[in-house]
Amino acid sequence: MKLIECPRDAMQGLSTFIPTMLKVNYINQLLKVGFDTIDAGSFVSPKAIPQLHDTADVLNRLDWDGGASKLLVIVANTRGAEDAATFERITYLGFPLSMSETFQQRNTNKSIAEALQTLEAIKNICLRSGKKLVTYISMGFGNPYGDPYDADGVAQFVDRLMVLGSDVTSLADTIGVSTPAAIRSLFTTLSARHPQAEIGVHLHSTPQAAREKIAAAYEAGCRRFDGAIKGFGGCPMANDDLVGNLATETILAFLEEKGVATGIDPTQFNAAWKMADEIFPKH
Template identity: 30%
Template sequence: MTSVHIREVGPRDGFQNEPETIATADKIRLINALGRAGFTRIEVASFVRPDVIPQLSDGVEVLRGIEVPDSVDRMVLVPNSKGLDNALAVRELFAEVALFVSASQTHNRRNINRTVEETMADVKVMGKRIVADDLRFCAVIATSFGCPYEGRVPMDRVLGLAEEFAEAGATEIGFGDTTGMCNPAYASKFFTAAIERLRGAEVTAHFHNTRGQGLANAYAALQAGCTSFESSFGELGGCPVPAGSTGNIATEDLVGMFHEMGVDTGLDLDAVIDAARMAQTVLGRKLTSHSIVAGPVRWYPSPSEENQ
């Protein structure tokens, strides 16, 4: 049986895109529910300026307040050296640090007001500090499959940035379909090439469902040999820039698809769905995950099958 790893990113990538700030106690309750579902990796917080993303300004309080199993690695996202300073001040609260860049210049400027070259120069400095602190260094490359401002992003540019991250010490490289511009054929071609070029690094797929192709892209990536994925319960999330960029693929939909295919995730699908339904109640609106409505597929044996 094939097995995959799924990192839950809803507590960071999802919560940051909500129009209203979620109460700290509710965030803690939701993350604790995810911890009970069997995740071994959860992205919990981001050390960005609170005036830029106020929805995540309570990151330290959330990190201190959650009660998840010791087997769960907590990841934080850091935008620059100042953010890393703030993160390392509470270094005992997490095990993984994600640094990120957009593969397209325009998106990178609009997202963090820097050129790609300026970001990567800072990455090389931060990478040394992360490794020296015995933390896992994870890389995230946004707009890997297309940019809403520039259109097609050359694969070689994306994989070149990935190699720069690996040289800086990253052991995991995540490729983000930030505004849902990928398709299954390109996902297959891309991950075949990425796995070949990035030998020794964990290659992670991060698809958004903006145009309804998220699960198909995940399947194509799996067929190409990718076994590491990121998703968000309830299909929460999106991209702050530009407007109209809807959420990540729903974790419960992804897990359900994999389980139906005989792919082991190590997750309790019912518990993931329960957490997504809890998020729906906290937010006071319907979420777009299919599994919230339909629940998991359950196959019941016929009498003849039971007697075999």
């Protein structure tokens, strides 16, 4: 079971800047919790995501004695990937590849065809630098723009990613439109088609619908979940109305009910949970 905590996703859409040292202190606490991976920041244009323009500074200030979690950062082009690859402590470079042409343009200023070329170049950077590539299939359960979508198209996308050599694929419900039935069906299909691949989910949801979505993914065999404490966040490029991340505590409660070992230290998690209240409502 791999749990990925996503402070980057929780912070990126906020308009009031969170001071760098608050970010550092929060991620330092998350490093103590026992998450497999922390999605800690992004190397994208400050014009696109001004909240995270200090990612490099944050990374340079982290206390690595706190825990063994791996770090992931988001990149949108080869320049960002090259910059991120210089950080020894970063394990994963994440790239958002959309099923929707409209969203791909909004998110990375590229067509899907251009994004696939960029993804191949980023994979080569990963190979040279010893990093791993995580590809997020944005709008993986539908889009609000009327762009074509079907589950077969997602499967064909994943086929291409396997050929390209993406190390991890994450099905992203960017606007929270997935249903338990759709999650179960798509994940079952993809895991059967690529049984050796690591496929996870990055779901956005209302709190009311979160548990049944988690259950659907888990029962279909998913063992990699992205979440954010208290469900903060969402994608600022997606829609006017943000639908938050899966709350990490909801994921943990479900897994505990199932008797699944998570490796999470409850005392350290509780400290991070309280710290989130000090950061996010003020910003």
